[in-house]
Amino acid sequence: MSTRTAVVTGASSGIGAACARQLAHAGYRVVLLARRRDRVEALAGELPQAEARVVDVTDREAVDAFAASLDRCDVLVNNAGGAFGQDTVAGGDPADWRWMYEVNVLGTLHVTQALLPALEASGDGTVVVLSSTAALGTYEGGGGYAAAKHGAHALAATLRLEIVDRPVRVIEIAPGMVRTEEFSLNRFGGDQERADRVYQGVPAPLTADDVADTVTWAVTRPSHVNVDLLVVRPRVQASNYKVHREG
Incomplete structure (x- = not known):
């Protein structure tokens, strides 16, 4: 296992950083991609067999140079993404929608295309796409993010069909x-109070480690086992808009 390499995008914080930690502890050599040099290099310094690369996944030339x-490359975890704003469709800023599409969809496309030859050459490659329950349903104020994550879902499902013989x-x-x-804080432009309201009264939302544990479990299944789609929610969340809150 020590020679197997996992590339994790968006690895400077949150789910990406948690995935890097857990894959490293599972025995992978981990290559961490992110835009923030200080954070990604600090994390790489904490892990065995890890290295940091400063790459913006929306920059195709930079992605190709990295590849x-x-x-x-044996495993690619496409984690880089995010949400921006929570406006209605009628009032949404097209620039926010464009940013979300470029990061969540085109960023995933760039890295997947660039690394697919190496993944195939490994003889046992795995592509992971971190989407969202927003990829499978919608909610008010989430049109731009849901559209982007629906795109990521379609990318994963289509790729699976197209390379089933590889x-x-x-x-x-x-x-x-x-x-x-950072997720909700970034979504609301640094408004901490508004970000905190997303989780207000929710007794136990998922953590980044919960998601990373799920990713690591799926990746480490026997190579003939494919986990096509796994939805993971906290127990208190039944849907995108049905959440039990205390108080």
């Missing part, structure tokens, strides 16, 4: 409500 420099699995993990240090 060309990599000696092998030694590469395509796994989609769709988390529900996850509380991380």
